[in-house]
Amino acid sequence: MPSTALPALPCYLNGEYTLLPDAKVSVMDRGFIFGDGIYEVVPVYGRCLFRFEQHMARLERSLAELRIPNPHTRSQWRAIAEQLVADFARGTDEDPEKIEQMVYIQVTRGVAMRDHAMLPGLTPTVFVMTNTMKLPAERLRQDGVNCVTAEDFRWEKAHIKSTSLLGAVLARQISVDAGATETLMFRAGQLSEGASSNVWIVKDGVLLGPPRDNLVLEGIRYGLLEEICKTHGIPFELRSISRQEVLAADEVLLSSATKEVLPVTRIDGQPVGDGHPGPIYAQLYAGYQAAKLQARLRRPA
Numbered sequence: 211m212p213s214t215a216l217p218a219l220p221c222y223l224n225g226e227y228t229l230l231p232d233a234k235v236s237v238m239d240r241g242f243i244f245g246d247g248i249y250e251v252v253p254v255y256g257r258c259l260f261r262f263e264q265h266m267a268r269l270e271r272s273l274a275e276l277r278i279p280n281p282h283t284r285s286q287w288r289a290i291a292e293q294l295v296a297d298f299a300r301g302t303d304e305d306p307e308k309i310e311q312m313v314y315i316q317v318t319r320g321v322a323m324r325d326h327a328m329l330p331g332l333t334p335t336v337f338v339m340t341n342t343m344k345l346p347a348e349r350l351r352q353d354g355v356n357c358v359t360a361e362d363f364r365w366e367k368a369h370i371k372s373t374s375l376l377g378a379v380l381a382r383q384i385s386v387d388a389g390a391t392e393t394l395m396f397r398a399g400q401l402s403e404g405a406s407s408n409v410w411i412v413k414d415g416v417l418l419g420p421p422r423d424n425l426v427l428e429g430i431r432y433g434l435l436e437e438i439c440k441t442h443g444i445p446f447e448l449r450s451i452s453r454q455e456v457l458a459a460d461e462v463l464l465s466s467a468t469k470e471v472l473p474v475t476r477i478d479g480q481p482v483g484d485g486h487p488g489p490i491y492a493q494l495y496a497g498y499q500a501a502k503l504q505a506r507l508r509r510p511a
């Protein structure tokens with residue numbers, strides 16, 4: 211039996227560039243023992259890190275919430291990510307301009323004997339990897355996806371992009387078991403988010419999303435969709451959204467780094483609106499693709 215079945219993808223661990231099968235951390239890492247860490251998932255299109263500054267700003271916020279010192283400056287983070295993207299491109303036959311990939315960044319509090327207290331002075335563990343990003347198939351964009359609903363049983367600090375993801379794993383499995391794409395979660399009858407995505411509704415031409423508060427992870431696509439709405443003259447509003455409003459919406463959408471923006475056409479077996487992806491989705495998706503192109507054009511040669 212091979213000791214590992216991990217692919218030989220490039221990664222970075224605590225100052226060293228290596229390959230996934232060779233990257234090893236201590237069993238006493240607080241990420242392993244407590245899930246005491248944070249992460250980011252940054253999409254990369256044609257070697258261009260998409261919305262990197264916004265991802266860095268959220269990484270800084272998450273670290274500050276957990277009182278973990280940020281081990282790198284933004285330019286150091288960028289250099290690590292770009293090095294891995296370049297290493298990845300060298301290891302494939304694909305045209306680098308066409309590769310759609312993601313960079314995963316994780317920082318944990320570090321290694322120490324087990325103690326719930328935060329133990330200041332530890333050296334954070336830094337792990338970064340990259341892989342191709344499998345965007346939703348064209349058929350899902352044409353037909354829309356099927357979702358199920360569930361009570362949001364996660365903790366009340368959902369705004370931290372924490373590696374403690376057991377709530378998300380349990381929530382996602384509800385949709386896996388139901389053969390659905392995502393689990394839409396409600397807390398006391400109000401929409402929060404998906405297991406690993408944000409959820410939006412459209413009513414009478416307005417794009418509505420839950421407020422930026424502690425009950426949802428503010429996806430980097432919050433800011434992006436707001437910008438696209440501005441460009442296309444689509445009214446954009448953040449406020450509490452009831453379960454009834456979701457079920458009576460004209461359109462429902464998911465957004466995340468790996469889904470971009472994706473139409474939901476069935477919830478708990480019932481059609482959303484007329485059961486087909488709607489016109490606001492089409493505009494947001496087109497705006498998203500334009501933003502990707504623009505970011506690549508702005509990239510220094």
Ligand code: PDD
Nearest residue numbers: 251405406407408427429430431466467
């Ligand atoms: N998930 N809400 C939750 C709970 C998430 O896990 C994610 C992203 C989002 C959307 O955030 P963004 O637009 O920045 O990707 C919202 C990532 C992709 C993941 O865990 O793999």
